[in-house]
Amino acid sequence: MPALMNGWALTAKELAEVAGVTAQTTSGHLAQLTGAGLLAMERQGRHRYHRLASPAVAQMLESIMSVTTGDLVAVSRAKVTRVGPRDLALRRARTCYDHLAGQIAVAMADRMIERSQIELSPDGGVLTEEGVGFLRGLGLDLDAISARAARRGGGRVFCRPCWDWSERRLHIAGALGAALCTACFEQGWMRRIEGTRAVAMTSKGKLVLSGSFNFRDAFD
Known part of the structure; x- marks a missing residue:
């Protein structure tokens, strides 16, 4: 234990x-x-x-x-033996289905939890009022995200946790996690690495995401 x-x-x-x-x-x-x-x-x-x-x-x-x-x-x-991928790029950041995973994704979730912007547990996830304001400040249309999730067959969970394969911590999944991932690509904060699930922060992304999530230069 x-x-x-x-x-x-x-x-x-x-x-x-x-x-x-x-x-x-x-x-x-x-x-x-x-x-x-x-x-x-x-x-x-x-x-x-x-x-x-x-x-x-x-x-x-x-x-x-x-x-x-x-x-x-x-x-x-x-x-403890090494867990997750040996490839450093995959460990740093990658896609997990339609949302982000890896060290950066876990750090995002950790910062939001520390600020009481989101609550994640094995039972589910809840975005708080502080979290709503924070993500809207990043340009996410939360009303549209929630509406799209509800329209999907059976309704999609708006926010849920997902165990990270390499970090063995929680990152953000569900419709919210997918929207955050999409925003990172559309805003030019992240780019895909060809031929792999790994993604990398761009120079713009380092400026915006490091400032917004207070990564403390960990991902420079």
């Missing part, structure tokens, strides 16, 4: 590698921990990811680790 303290969600195979035990043993332990409410399991396609169930669980683990010998968190992180 210390390997999950960084907010990642890992597969049973990855957790087995960290713990140095068999997949069967790991599956049994994961089932018990999930049943006890300490872990939560998320499905993304054919994969199952396991994460800490709540900040309260993380706080409890941190308290336990504070009285143990050695830095279990550092040891666990050192053992």
